[in-house]
Amino acid sequence: TEKKESYVQPALVKHELLDI
Amino acid sequence: MADPQQATPPSIASEHAVDRTMLARSILRPSPDVQGTSMEGETVLLDLSTGRYYTLNRLGSVIWEHCTGHSTISDIHAVLCDRFEVASERALDDLVALVNQLVQEGLLQQEGR
Numbered sequence: 588t589e590k591k592e593s594y595v596q597p598a599l600v601k602h603e604l605l606d607i
Numbered sequence: 608m609a610d611p612q613q614a615t616p617p618s619i620a621s622e623h624a625v626d627r628t629m630l631a632r633s634i635l636r637p638s639p640d641v642q643g644t645s646m647e648g649e650t651v652l653l654d655l656s657t658g659r660y661y662t663l664n665r666l667g668s669v670i671w672e673h674c675t676g677h678s679t680i681s682d683i684h685a686v687l688c689d690r691f692e693v694a695s696e697r698a699l700d701d702l703v704a705l706v707n708q709l710v711q712e713g714l715l716q717q718e719g720r
Contacts, residue, residue: 594693597666
């Protein structure tokens with residue numbers, strides 16, 4: 588009866604060059 | 608004005624792609640110049656060699672935490688299936704896609720066991 592965690596698609600987001 | 612944030616493209620160069628016949632032998636480890644910090648379930652990755660930084664969502668962070676040089680892709684897949692409500696095939700597809708992105712961006716290295 589172990590409850591599992593909800594799943595979301597793994598995502599990698601690339602940000603601008605630390606250009607900032 | 609363009610959004611400075613951009614999701615990495617799904618197209619992956621074949622030279623970086625994970626070999627699906629090697630899932631049980633492909634060990635994953637962070638690249639030497641990459642520093643990671645977890646905050647509230649998400650992870651910020653800084654590539655010191657390029658000055659570029661990235662963020663991983665909750666599931667991406669779980670995967671990254673297991674990329675310590677000791678786990679294979681198959682090991683991480685088993686963790687995802689055991690811990691989350693997800694079909695095995697989808698978990699594997701998503702895992703391989705993320706690993707491909709991390710390798711392509713130079714954040715992750717894979718080596719044979």
